[in-house]
Amino acid sequence: MSHSSRLFPIILVWGMLCLALVIPTSGWAQNASEEEFLVDKARFTLENFLADPDMQWFRDYMKDARGILIVPQFIKGAFFIGGSGGTGVLIARDEKTNEWSYPAFFTLGGASFGFQFGGQASEVVLLVMTQKGIDSLMSTTLKLGADASVAVGPIGRGVEGSTAPNLSADLLSFSKAKGLFAGISLEGAVVAARDALNTNYYTTPTKTIDILVRRSVSNPQANPLLEVVKKATKGNS
Numbered sequence: 001m002s003h004s005s006r007l008f009p010i011i012l013v014w015g016m017l018c019l020a021l022v023i024p025t026s027g028w029a030q031n032a033s034e035e036e037f038l039v040d041k042a043r044f045t046l047e048n049f050l051a052d053p054d055m056q057w058f059r060d061y062m063k064d065a066r067g068i069l070i071v072p073q074f075i076k077g078a079f080f081i082g083g084s085g086g087t088g089v090l091i092a093r094d095e096k097t098n099e100w101s102y103p104a105f106f107t108l109g110g111a112s113f114g115f116q117f118g119g120q121a122s123e124v125v126l127l128v129m130t131q132k133g134i135d136s137l138m139s140t141t142l143k144l145g146a147d148a149s150v151a152v153g154p155i156g157r158g159v160e161g162s163t164a165p166n167l168s169a170d171l172l173s174f175s176k177a178k179g180l181f182a183g184i185s186l187e188g189a190v191v192a193a194r195d196a197l198n199t200n201y202y203t204t205p206t207k208t209i210d211i212l213v214r215r216s217v218s219n220p221q222a223n224p225l226l227e228v229v230k231k232a233t234k235g236n237s
Helices: 003-020 033-051 056-062 131-136 195-202 208-212 220-232
Strands: 067-076 081-092 104-115 120-128 141-143 150-152 171-177 190-193
Touching: 033 056, 033 067, 033 081, 033 120, 033 171, 033 195, 033 220, 056 120, 067 104, 081 120, 081 208, 081 220, 104 195, 104 208, 195 208
Parallel strands: 150 171
Antiparallel strands: 067 081, 067 120, 081 104, 104 190, 120 171, 141 190
């Protein structure tokens, strides 16, 4: 095993811990304002993607998505060893009723080698296209490319009357940096549940399954985000 391969798990865990500090956990957040801010940012990001004329394929795929993970700020190359990641929210569509859940909080993180300074901030949206993808996200952590397949979603205005390309991946990633398509590969990235943020936001001990499957908690502050999703997926709900 190479030296880099042995270092990778250590660097990845270190990076995820650093990302966990970006948004306060229950000991620091007094009124869930940081979580509310993230939900609002997720809505702005989604509206931005939906309004982009070059995101026609994104709009087409979103209509059939089983879940949507929105990371408003994904930082790439922010550390000496090029870590990357950000915190976002996931909403899921019920398999039977097609109703959308309230948001659950997740961190998306990875590690890449190549010593660099500074960082590039991107907006990332992952469309979960299969039930397998949703089920995989019910675990504590999910490694993209191993536990569920991921592909970079197509970009462009498409052709009127045509159908989106038939991609079979469990998750499709779409990303923009400074308003432009970024095409970030998320192969090998880790998605981790943030139950502390869930608990802050819903003001009661809350796990991902309580939000996405049991639907036992709610927060009306997320209703504007859900309205954007419902409008964009109208006809497929």
